[in-house]
Amino acid sequence: MxxxxxxxxxxxxxxxxxxxxxxxxxxxxxxxLYEKKLKRLLEGSAQTTQHKVNGTGDxxxxxxxxxxDGMEEDEEKDSESALPLSESxxxxxxxxxESRGKSASLNQYGSPSQSSLFSSFSISQMIENRFSPQxxxxxxxxxxxxxxxxSRDVMMVEKETMTGRSLCLTSPPLRHEQAHREPVSDxxxxxxxxxxxxxxxxxxTKRRSIKGAAGRPVQFxxxxxxxxxxxxxxRQEIQQRRVPLWVQLVVFLLVLSLLYLIxxxxxxPLSSPVSALLGGLEEAAHICxxxxxxxxx
Amino acid sequence: xxxxxPSYRKSFLAAxxxxxxxxxxxxxxxxxxxxxxGEKSVMALAGIGEVLGRRLEEKGFDKAYVVLGQFLxxxxxxxxxxxxxxxxxxxxxxxxxxxxxCLKEWxxxxx
Numbered sequence: 001m002x003x004x005x006x007x008x009x010x011x012x013x014x015x016x017x018x019x020x021x022x023x024x025x026x027x028x029x030x031x032x033l034y035e036k037k038l039k040r041l042l043e044g045s046a047q048t049t050q051h052k053v054n055g056t057g058d059x060x061x062x063x064x065x066x067x068x069d070g071m072e073e074d075e076e077k078d079s080e081s082a083l084p085l086s087e088s089x090x091x092x093x094x095x096x097x098e099s100r101g102k103s104a105s106l107n108q109y110g111s112p113s114q115s116s117l118f119s120s121f122s123i124s125q126m127i128e129n130r131f132s133p134q135x136x137x138x139x140x141x142x143x144x145x146x147x148x149x150x151s152r153d154v155m156m157v158e159k160e161t162m163t164g165r166s167l168c169l170t171s172p173p174l175r176h177e178q179a180h181r182e183p184v185s186d187x188x189x190x191x192x193x194x195x196x197x198x199x200x201x202x203x204x205t206k207r208r209s210i211k212g213a214a215g216r217p218v219q220f221x222x223x224x225x226x227x228x229x230x231x232x233x234x235r236q237e238i239q240q241r242r243v244p245l246w247v248q249l250v251v252f253l254l255v256l257s258l259l260y261l262i263x264x265x266x267x268x269p270l271s272s273p274v275s276a277l278l279g280g281l282e283e284a285a286h287i288c289x290x291x292x293x294x295x296x297x
Numbered sequence: 298x299x300x301x302x303p304s305y306r307k308s309f310l311a312a313x314x315x316x317x318x319x320x321x322x323x324x325x326x327x328x329x330x331x332x333x334x335g336e337k338s339v340m341a342l343a344g345i346g347e348v349l350g351r352r353l354e355e356k357g358f359d360k361a362y363v364v365l366g367q368f369l370x371x372x373x374x375x376x377x378x379x380x381x382x383x384x385x386x387x388x389x390x391x392x393x394x395x396x397x398x399c400l401k402e403w404x405x406x407x408x
Contacts, residue, residue: 024370238300
C-alpha cells in the first residue's frame, strides 16, 4: 500500500488528483492535511473493494451476467488489491466461456419446429426452475421424450437471452446435475399425488388476484383506507374540528340578547360622558348665579 | 375566517429556529468583516478566544492575516481549513465554523 508520508509533493498531488481532489499548494503547513486526506481516500477505497468481495459471490449469480464481465475487469485494473477480486472473477468467468460456446451452437439449431417446441418448454422450464432445480430433469423426462441434452443446453441459452437472471440463478446447479445424472425424486408429484399429469408438464394454478385490479377498485375493497394526499387529510381534520356556521350565529345572537337584557334592566339610562359634563356645567352655572344673587341682594 | 392548521406549527417553529440561528453571527464576526483586518490580533477572529488565540500564537500565527494566509493557501476549502484549525488550536466544531465563516465573508468583501 502506498505510504503518503514517503511521497514527494508532486507525487502526493498527483495521487490526490487520481481521486478527483484538486489539491492546492503543498507547503509545509498544508502537507500534513493532504497526507491525511490521501490516507482517508486510500482507506475508503480499500473498504469499498472489501465490501465488493463480500458481495460478488452472490452478484455473480444474480446480476445480469452479460454486463458483469466488463465491469469486473475495470475494477481489477483500478484497485491495488487484486487478489480477492481475481477469485471472484474466476468464479464469474467460468460461466462465460461455456455460455458463449453454446450460443454458437444455437445458430446450428435454427429449425422452426424446434423453436416452437423451445418456446413452449422455455416457459415450463422457468416455472419449474423457480420451484426446484432438482425436479427439473425428471419433469422434462416425463413431459416428452424428445428432449435431448444438447437441445436443453440450447434452451438454456435461449433463456439467457430472455432473462439473464433466471439463467444465472439456475445454470450452475443444472450443470452440476448434468454431470451427476442421478434419478431425482419428483417433489411436485409427492406434494400433489392426486394431480393428473399434463402433456406439457405444466401444473398451473390460478394465482391470487391482485387487489385493486380492474373491476375491483381499491376504494371499494378497502373503504376505510383511502390513499389520500396530505392536504386532503389536513382538510378532513379541519372539517372535523371546525365549528359549524349556524352554531356560531346562534351563539352570537345569544350574547347579543344577553347584553340587551342587561341594558334594559338598568335603573338609570346610561349617560354619555358629554351629557355628564354638560350637566355638571349647568349645575355650576346655577350655583354661581345663586351666589351672585345672594351677594348682590 | 382564520383557521389554525396543524401545519402552521411547523412554520412557526421554522421561523423561530431561523431567528435563533441566523442571528448568531456574533458581534465579533460583524466587527471583523466590517473593515480590512490590518494588524488585528488573531483573537479578533470570530470563534477564536483567549485560549485558542494563545495556542495559535505559540504556533506562530500571531496575527489575523497569518491565519488568513493559511486559509488562502488551503484555497478557502472549508473541510481542510476546519481540520487545520482543529489540529493547530483544538477548536471545536462551532468555533471552526465561526472562524471559517468570518474569514470567508471577509474575503468576499475585501479580497
